[in-house]
Amino acid sequence: MxxxxxxxxxxxxxxxxxxxxxxxxxxxxxxxxxxxxxxxxxxxxxxxxxxxxxxxxxxxxxxxxxxxxxxxxxxxxxxxxxxxxxxxxxxxxxxxxxxxxxxxxxxxxxxxxxxxxxxxxxxxxPAISWQDNVYTGIAALLNQIKPGWQWNIENFGKRSLFRYLIQQHTPSTYKYIAKSAVPAYLQxxxxxxxxxxxxxxxxxxxxxxxxxxxxxxxxxxxxxxxxxxxxxxxxxxxxxxxxxxxxxxxxxxxxxxxxxxxxxxxxxxxxxxxxxx
Known part of the structure; x- marks a missing residue:
């Protein structure tokens, strides 16, 4: 009890x-x-x-x-x-x-x-650099605006801290991040x-x-x-x-x-x- x-x-x-x-x-x-x-x-x-x-x-x-x-x-x-x-x-x-x-x-x-x-x-x-934080911020913002956008994944997502959370940088995975991960972080x-x-x-x-x-x-x-x-x-x-x-x-x-x-x-x-x- x-x-x-x-x-x-x-x-x-x-x-x-x-x-x-x-x-x-x-x-x-x-x-x-x-x-x-x-x-x-x-x-x-x-x-x-x-x-x-x-x-x-x-x-x-x-x-x-x-x-x-x-x-x-x-x-x-x-x-x-x-x-x-x-x-x-x-x-x-x-x-x-x-x-x-x-x-x-x-x-x-x-x-x-x-x-x-x-x-x-x-x-x-690994240790987190200022570049990691910058790329993560840009990748997360663009992914909220256009979830699963391949250009964002290639140019920012794969260079961001997302690379330590996922290995398969697919649009469907980034759509989950936009829908659930970012709102959860903010709450x-x-x-x-x-x-x-x-x-x-x-x-x-x-x-x-x-x-x-x-x-x-x-x-x-x-x-x-x-x-x-x-x-x-x-x-x-x-x-x-x-x-x-x-x-x-x-x-x-x-x-x-x-x-x-x-x-x-x-x-x-x-x-x-x-x-x-």
């Missing part, structure tokens, strides 16, 4: 479909809309719930908070909709919270789908950023607890992920008792927007194999 001393935030949530519930958790920066690449497809067979976490999107919060407060909010969300059992899908930060929620609510979380995430997250992102509060980076600076490491998670887990990684490396995701998969790991070549941290059809096909296969119907 929730800690009564901690007040939960009433999260904004997008609910689609009907059937067994899947709680879909976004990364940082992010909003529930970032998960539409998953929820538009999965809601044809399941009920999907994609909240904006505290301090993100439309889940406004004034004041400081800690990472653990997200768990209080998510438990309250499950209570609000009377969800006794669910799968949890998490991308990046969302995957970390998914594992934390499985530890907190082992009888309610029946499976995990972990996307570009790790229990002991580490990256190998992420300083308090949310501080909560995340405070945990990272403190040496966040959930590995010692992973053996307590017994539900089936699918761990998916992008081979060229610079934000949370594929090696970090593999370490997590090896610590989980009942996990399957897959790494996609020529992709990075935003690989769900690079190879959506391949990814969704693999999700469908895993869900069927584990009798989630």
């Amino acid at each position: 929730r800690d009564p001393s901690t007040k939960a935030t009433n999260l904004n949530v997008d609910i689609k479909g009907a059937g067994f519930p899947i709680l879909a958790l976004h990364g940082h920066p992010g909003t529930g809309d970032n998960l539409s690449v998953f929820t538009d497809h999965l809601s044809q067979r399941f009920q999907t719930l994609a909240p904006d976490l505290r301090g993100y999107g439309k889940s406004h919060f004034h004041g400081k908070f800690e990472m653990t407060d997200h768990l209080t909010d998510l438990e309250a969300l499950l209570d609000r909709f009377q969800i006794e059992k669910c799968l949890v899908l998490g991308w990046s930060l969302g995957g970390i919270l998914a594992m934390e929620l499985a530890l907190r609510l082992p009888k309610r979380v029946t499976g995990l789908i972990l996307i570009a995430t790790a229990a002991r997250p580490w990256g190998n992102h 992420t509060s300083p308090a949310a950023t501080n909560a995340l980076y405070s945990a990272i600076r403190a040496g966040y490491n959930l590995n010692p607890k992973l053996s307590q998670i017994e539900c089936p887990s699918l761990v998916l990684a992008g081979e060229q992920d610079r934000h949370i490396t594929a090696q970090a995701s593999l370490e997590t998969a090896r610590q989980l008792k009942n996990s399957q790991w897959q790494c996609y070549p020529n992709t990075a941290h935003l690989f769900p927007w690079e190879i959506p059809q391949k990814l969704l096909s693999d999700l469908d296969y895993w869900l069927t194999a584990n009798h989630y119907n």
